[in-house]
Amino acid sequence: MHVISVANQKGGVGKTTTTVNVATALAAIGQRVLLIDLDPQGNASTGLGIYDRHDTPGIYNVLLCDAFFKNVTHQTEIPGLSLVSAAADLAAIEHDALEMERKQFLLRDSLEQCEGLYDYVLIDCPPALGLLTINALVASHSVLIPLQCEFYALEGLAQLMSTLERVQSNLNPYLDVLGIALTMYDPRNGLSDLVVKDVRKHFGDLVFKTPIPRSVRVSEAPSYGKPVLIYDVKSAGSLAYMNLASEIMKKQGITDVIAA
Numbered sequence: 334m335h336v337i338s339v340a341n342q343k344g345g346v347g348k349t350t351t352t353v354n355v356a357t358a359l360a361a362i363g364q365r366v367l368l369i370d371l372d373p374q375g376n377a378s379t380g381l382g383i384y385d386r387h388d389t390p391g392i393y394n395v396l397l398c399d400a401f402f403k404n405v406t407h408q409t410e411i412p413g414l415s416l417v418s419a420a421a422d423l424a425a426i427e428h429d430a431l432e433m434e435r436k437q438f439l440l441r442d443s444l445e446q447c448e449g450l451y452d453y454v455l456i457d458c459p460p461a462l463g464l465l466t467i468n469a470l471v472a473s474h475s476v477l478i479p480l481q482c483e484f485y486a487l488e489g490l491a492q493l494m495s496t497l498e499r500v501q502s503n504l505n506p507y508l509d510v511l512g513i514a515l516t517m518y519d520p521r522n523g524l525s526d527l528v529v530k531d532v533r534k535h536f537g538d539l540v541f542k543t544p545i546p547r548s549v550r551v552s553e554a555p556s557y558g559k560p561v562l563i564y565d566v567k568s569a570g571s572l573a574y575m576n577l578a579s580e581i582m583k584k585q586g587i588t589d590v591i592a593a
């Protein structure tokens with residue numbers, strides 16, 4: 334079981350879109366995938382068709398009320414893709430977990446229940462570096478960083494990297510950066526290309542080869558409660574997310590070989 338956090342404290346960079354569509358692509362190629370929505374906004378939950386998420390027990394119940402994963406996990410319409418939803422109650426975690434001894438380990442401890450049940454667990458993080466994202470990073474083997482192809486793309490990345498280093502040295506020495514995924518790439522916009530070049534220059538092979546194009550189909554899909562891969566499988570966005578998922582699997586294969 335490989336646990337991946339999709340994280341970037343910058344808002345609106347494509348975390349949820351990437352989590353939902355990479356999860357779908359991995360499931361489509363036969364992997365058993367669990368998507369954990371760890372954002373009180375619950376965008377991944379609605380994007381996968383859970384509309385009554387405020388009345389549905391979700392990840393808050395697992396983290397703070399001793400609910401079992403198996404009792405809050407939904408089978409989505411995509412075979413092989415399961416989901417644990419999130420609702421606004423999750424925003425209170427900083428306060429509700431204040432007195433808890435292992436508050437940074439809540440997700441890691443409870444994820445032990447899922448060992449052997451999934452090939453991949455993908456965690457959609459909120460746009461902040463608070464306790465929720467720390468819980469995700471502590472529970473993960475690796476982190477996938479979506480980066481929007483726009484002028485301020487690199488802003489905030491230094492802060493994210495230093496958070497990752499702090500988690501690595503204090504809480505989870507096994508955390509690895511899986512890669513940086515370029516999102517909302519627009520080839521007609523010269524700035525997009527400049528950003529891509531700049532990011533590749535800074536981060537080299539850490540950047541995935543496949544940029545995710547900006548596309549109306551990608552942004553429309555969540556309003557139908559579907560990943561773009563189901564909404565319009567032939568769209569450029571779907572193809573890009575399939576390629577990204579296959580890069581992720583390849584990268585991991587290589588990591589596994591090195592580890593062996």
Ligand SMILES: Nc1ncnc2c1ncn2[C@@H]1O[C@H](COP(=O)(O)OP(=O)(O)OP(=O)(O)O)[C@@H](O)[C@H]1O
Pocket residue numbers: 343344345346347348349350351372374376458459460516517518545546547548549551552553555570
């Ligand atoms: N490739 C794309 N093409 C067009 N629109 C996109 C694309 N990727 C994401 N979007 C749109 O951009 C917005 C932000 O995307 P998304 O919700 O995935 O970002 P996020 O990082 O999860 O945001 P937040 O920080 O609020 O959680 C959404 O409206 C989404 O539909």
Ligand SMILES: [Mg+2]
Pocket residue numbers: 348349350372376457458459
């Ligand atoms: Mg989001």
